[in-house]
Amino acid sequence: MPDDLFRIGVTRDVRRPDGTLAFAPFDLSALDVEGVEWSFLSDDARPLTPDLLAGLDGLYHFSAPVTAASVAGVERLALIARHGVGLDFLDLDACTGRGIAVSITPAGVTRPLASAAVALVLALSHRLRERDRALHEGDWGAGRFSPLGVGLEGRTLGLLGYGRIGREVARLLEPWGMRVLATRRSRTAEPGVELAPLETLLAEADVLVVACPLTEETRGLLDARRLGLMKSTAFLVNVARGAVVDQAALVTALREDRLAGAGLDVVDPEPLPADDPLLALPNVVGAPHSLGYTDELLRGCIGGACEALLTVAAGRVPPDLANPEVLGNPLFAAKLARFAARQGGPP
DSSP states (O other): OGGGSEEEEEOGGGBOTTSOBTTTTOOSGGGOOTTEEEEEOSOOOSSOOHHHHTTOSEEEESSOOBOTTTTTTOOSOOEEEESSSOOTTBOHHHHHHTTOEEEOOHHHHHHHHHHHHHHHHHHHHTTHHHHHHHHHTTOOSGGGTSSOOOOOTTOEEEEEOOSHHHHHHHHHTGGGTOEEEEEOSSSOOOTTEEEOOHHHHHHHOSEEEEOOOOOTTTTTOBOHHHHTTSOTTOEEEEOSOGGGBOHHHHHHHHHTTSSSEEEESOOSSSSOOTTOGGGGOTTEEEOSSOTTOOHHHHHHHHHHHHHHHHHHHTTSOOSSBSOGGGGGOHHHHHHHHHHHHHHTSOO
16 A cells, blocks of 8 residues: 555755755665655755645655745644754744654764864964965965964853854864853853853954854844954854854954954855855855765764654654654654554554
């Protein structure tokens, strides 16, 4: 019977224009198991539409927005398995209300994104963008020595967001002997990390790393006023979401030397227009939302998302739920029970 299969859809944004998987040489062969059928969605609709989701039990999800309208009337879908940890383009409450669990892959993301943040911190402190330009332009005079790099020992690292990634950034930078300030909702921190109000953190940080999720509370959080609290010698690094920072205000601060430089893996909007003024600034180094994309990240995200899908297919609760409230929804419980019955056992 067709309904005996656990049907998985894969968002088309994981494919290149030629149809090959963007994750190559990694693939989704982990899903090639008995009782499971998977295929790419028929359309790259943004946001996703109910007709694309209606016949699915699980969704391997990369970046296509999922709104309340996307899941309206969708009865069968039990799990959206995120490739990554970002939830800003997904209506979590709507999914919970429809009995749809959402899983994330923190084990795959944490180390690579923290490493990316550290790479940007070091690139800024050593003025890699300016040195690289001098090398390529053959400037063996003033370009070799100006602007002067900045040593990190004894300086202050500010962490805007002290979750998994923020903690790993602090751990990786520990050998540089920096003082560490952090903000987070919880009032506890590891030894050697001081919790501080946002205004204090901004005023005292020599390097600010943005590692918080994008929410209605954090959207535009670093506006012109807050950027104005930072030292003119400070560097800003963002590996979270571009919209946490008021980009126009950031460009102005960098142009007017009220910030020394920025390391950006994320911008707003994405993709960034070719004529965006941010790209003309000599003190900006970064990547197109890709600096964390290593084999380690791909292996972890693909493995984590596939594991979550196969766990639900077996009628069990997946790891790393972004909406644990869904466990109290009888709609989700009924879906798990149905999948468990196919396997011949309780959920």
